[in-house]
Amino acid sequence: MKTIRWGILGAGKIAGKFAGDLKQVADAELIAVGSRSQESADRFADEFGIKNRHAGYEALVSDPDVDVIYIATPHSFHYEHALLCLQHNKAVLCEKPFAMNAAQTRAMIAMAREKKVFLMEALWTKFHPHYIKMQEMIGQGLLGNIRSVLINFGFKPVAPIPARLFDPALGGGTLMDIGIYNVFMAMSILGAPDAIEATMTPAATGVDEQCAILFKYNNGAIAQLFSSFTSNLATEADIAGTEGRIRLTTRFFEPSATIEYYKQYADSREVIPVEKEAGFGYQYEARHVNDCLKRGLIESDVIPFADTLLLMETLDKIRSIAGIRYSSDEF
Structure with a gap:
């Protein structure tokens, strides 16, 4: 079984919940975290046993050990952070709301298609x-x-x-x-x-x-x-x-x-x-992302781009x- 190596962009409350639940995903390893400061990255990494800890998001998306990144920053930053990940060929699970508006959503989807890199909105309820x-x-x-x-x-x-x-x-x-x-x-x-x-x-x-x-x-x-x-x-x-x-x-x-x-x-x-299951419930969507990556998809067949765009519109x-x-x- 291929292990999918995860990184987390952002080290706040929701990132911590996701990190805890990821331990229940058999084919996942949380290997990296990126935060705005080395101190917060180290604190988060120590709590969840993460090997690679980065001060800044550029370092995270450049980490060769990372296959996919969960974006856990405030939604006003999702557009910027998703594009940063995609530009570095990192698959993305982006927390909801996906972006601030439909225009940003279209640009994010266009980038994923252009780079042929997986991108999905983290509407976790759909997998519960x-x-x-x-x-x-x-x-x-x-x-x-x-x-x-x-x-x-x-x-x-x-x-x-x-x-x-x-x-x-x-x-x-x-x-x-x-x-x-x-x-x-x-x-x-x-x-x-x-x-x-x-x-x-x-x-x-x-x-x-x-x-x-x-x-x-x-x-x-x-x-x-x-x-x-x-x-x-x-x-x-x-x-x-x-x-x-x-x-x-x-x-x-x-x-x-x-x-x-x-x-x-x-x-x-x-x-x-x-x-x-035990936990908060983030493990279900993480399992689906792993499955999509193993199948070589660039969009989910449960939350396709069309659904994400329609919701934002x-x-x-x-x-x-x-x-x-x-x-x-x-x-």
Whole structure:
């Protein structure tokens, strides 16, 4: 079995979770980390037993021992960092949101195709057992024709509040940080909307501290999506059809969520068993990336470029309608 050698670009909280979960991937070795300073790179490397530790990202992408790099920096830097990796022929798993807008997304995809190097958006939920089971249930017709999707995701940040949440220079705001899960989930169930309505409440910095979205479909289906940094919400997803309903319990986007299935009558609750592994859940997407690399792919057959671009184009439309703007915007 060929071992895929991983590097991590960025040494923050999410990078640590990914590093811990990568230990559960049999054909993966975390061999390098790159951070803005030698001190932070060494600290991260010591914690996770990483051999190569680099001060600066140029050194990481130039490391000959690295096959693929997980980008774990704030999303305002994803475009720059992904291009840097691709230019050095390093395969990329880029944390969500993939970029700041569709224009950046197109450029990243074009570079991957030009260099013939693998690139994938790290929408980890798509690989989680509960998400796969939910899609199986929908595909089996257990809900009938889906008529509504209701999703909320919200929390009240506590001190010390991460700068990325409210800083427009870091792509702050609920839509890009957490609301993307609501949009992704609705689109994975109902497809791209035929019409969009959206509004937001601005924070003092101008980014959205709350965002409400309505997706309307020509077949009559509706999705209602809400994200907030002002209160702690249930963070659940409710998918209802003509024959039944599925409720994904709190933190619907993580493998810890439970699937509750209701037939036509509201009191017919059935908890659907799903096998879960230890860890946070990043190992599933890492296994898929390893498989793609071994097959010589440049794009995932689970999250193809077309899906990543459609999601970003939809986020652009939502932001345009709601009045959420960033300096990198071209729409």
